[in-house]
Amino acid sequence: MSRATAPRGARPSGWQRVAVIGGGIIGLACAWRLAERGHAVTVFDPDVAGGATHAAAGMLAPASEAVFGQDALLAAGLTGAREWSSFAADLTRVGSEDIELRPHATLLVALDADDEAALARHARHVERRHCPVERLAARSARRLEPALSPRVRAALRLNETAVDPRVVARALAHAVVASGGVVVPLDVEPDVRAGRATGVRARGTGGVRDGQPTGAAGLADEGRAYKADVVVVAAGWASGPLASALAHPVPIRPLKGQVLRLGATPGALTHTVRATVRGREVYIVPRPGGEVVVGATSEDVGEDPTVTAGAVHDLLHDAIEVVPELAEAGLLETTARLRPATADNLPLVGPTCVEGLVLASGHGRAGVLLAPITADAVVAHVEGRPPPRAMEPLAARRLCHKEHA
Numbered sequence: 340m341s342r343a344t345a346p347r348g349a350r351p352s353g354w355q356r357v358a359v360i361g362g363g364i365i366g367l368a369c370a371w372r373l374a375e376r377g378h379a380v381t382v383f384d385p386d387v388a389g390g391a392t393h394a395a396a397g398m399l400a401p402a403s404e405a406v407f408g409q410d411a412l413l414a415a416g417l418t419g420a421r422e423w424s425s426f427a428a429d430l431t432r433v434g435s436e437d438i439e440l441r442p443h444a445t446l447l448v449a450l451d452a453d454d455e456a457a458l459a460r461h462a463r464h465v466e467r468r469h470c471p472v473e474r475l476a477a478r479s480a481r482r483l484e485p486a487l488s489p490r491v492r493a494a495l496r497l498n499e500t501a502v503d504p505r506v507v508a509r510a511l512a513h514a515v516v517a518s519g520g521v522v523v524p525l526d527v528e529p530d531v532r533a534g535r536a537t538g539v540r541a542r543g544t545g546g547v548r549d550g551q552p553t554g555a556a557g558l559a560d561e562g563r564a565y566k567a568d569v570v571v572v573a574a575g576w577a578s579g580p581l582a583s584a585l586a587h588p589v590p591i592r593p594l595k596g597q598v599l600r601l602g603a604t605p606g607a608l609t610h611t612v613r614a615t616v617r618g619r620e621v622y623i624v625p626r627p628g629g630e631v632v633v634g635a636t637s638e639d640v641g642e643d644p645t646v647t648a649g650a651v652h653d654l655l656h657d658a659i660e661v662v663p664e665l666a667e668a669g670l671l672e673t674t675a676r677l678r679p680a681t682a683d684n685l686p687l688v689g690p691t692c693v694e695g696l697v698l699a700s701g702h703g704r705a706g707v708l709l710a711p712i713t714a715d716a717v718v719a720h721v722e723g724r725p726p727p728r729a730m731e732p733l734a735a736r737r738l739c740h741k742e743h744a
C-alpha cells in the first residue's frame with residue numbers, strides 16, 4: 340500500500356474520526372498508521388501496553404512457530420515479518436526509540452531422537468512454504484551458540500529476528516501523539532445504536548480522570564461519550580466481551596502465558612533458542628543488554644492472571660536444561676498475561692457485521708509479528724481499499740457467516 344502520509348495537522352479528503360479501543364501493540368500500531376495518514380485518532384486504554392504486549396517476547400518467527408494445518412496463519416506471518424522492516428524503520432524515524440531489526444537468528448534444537456525427527460518434519464513443512472532452513476549437526480550448532488547444552492544433538496537455524504515489544508509500544512505511543520493522535524487513559528466500550536457503531540462510551544463508573552485530555556479527545560456528554568465514524572476494537576482478549584454488541588458472539592478467549600525475564604551476561608547468548616523439554620516447549624530470547632526472556636506457557640484457564648510456582652519452576656528447569664549457564668542468571672521478573680485466542684487460531688481483523696465496528700484482535704501467539712500487517716489491513720478498511728492479500732483469510736467478517744461456539 341502507499342505509504343504517503345498527510346502533512347502534520349492537515350486532514351486529507353475522506354479522513355475519518357476513529358476511536359481505537361485498546362493500547363497494546365495492535366491498537367497502537369493501527370492508531371499510528373491511521374494518524375500519520377491524517378485520520379483523527381483517539382486511543383482509549385486505562386493501562387497502555389499493560390496487557391499481553393507487556394509479557395511478549397517479541398519473536399518475529401513465523402517459520403519457527405509454524406504449526407501443521409495452519410497455513411493461512413503462516414502465510415500472514417511470513418508477509419507480516421517482511422512488513423516489519425519498513426514498520427521498524429518508519430517508527431525509528433518518528434522518533435523516540437531505535438527499533439532497528441538486528442540480525443539474530445533462531446536455533447530450534449533437538450535433545451533426543453524424537454526431537455530430531457520432529458525437527459526434520461518441521462524443516463520439510465516450512466521449506467514447502469519457501470522458508471529457508473539450515474540443518475546443523477550438534478557441533479556446528481554449538482560453534483554458533485557455545486552456551487548450548489552438550490545434550491543438544493542437532494538443530495535447525497532459521498533467519499528470524501525479534502524486537503522488544505515494550506520498547507516498540509513506547510515508541511508507538513510516542514508516534515501516535517507525534518502524528519496528531521490522542522491517547523486517553525479511559526476504559527470504554529463501543530456505542531452501538533440501530534446496528535451502527537457511533538463511537539465509544541465510558542464503562543462502569545469511569546470518566547475522564549483528573550483533567551486528562553477530555554476536550555482534546557472530543558469526549559462529550561459530561562466526559563462519557565465520544566463520537567467516531569469507525570470504532571476499532573483492539574483490546575486483546577477483552578475484545579470478545581467488548582464486541583458483544585454484535586449480533587453473535589465474538590469467540591475470543593484468554594490464553595494465559597507465563598514468562599520470565601532473566602539477567603545474564605550481555606552476549607552470553609546470541610540466538611533465540613527453542614526446544615521441547617519433557618514435552619513442554621520452551622523459548623529463550625536474548626536481548627542485547629543481557630536480558631533473557633524465557634517463555635511461555637499456553638494455558639486455557641480463563642481470566643486467571645496468577646503467576647504460578649509450577650510454571651516458574653518448569654520454565655526455569657527447561658531453559659537451564661537447554662542453556663545450562665542460565666542457572667547463574669538473575670531472576671528479574673515473572674509475568675503472566677492473557678493472549679487473545681480464537682476458536683480457529685486465526686486472528687479476527689477488519690469490518691464486522693456491525694457497520695462502523697472493526698475488529699483487530701484474536702492474534703493468539705502472533706500479536707507482535709502481525710502488528711504491522713494488521714495495521715495495514717485496518718487502514719485499508721478505513722480508507723475503503725482491500726486489505727493485504729495474506730490478511731484475507733483473517734477477515735473478521737467470517738464470523739458473520741458461521742456459527743461459533
Ligand code: GLY
Pocket residue numbers: 396398596634635678703704705
Ligand atoms: N509468540 C510467543 C508466545 O506467545 O508465547
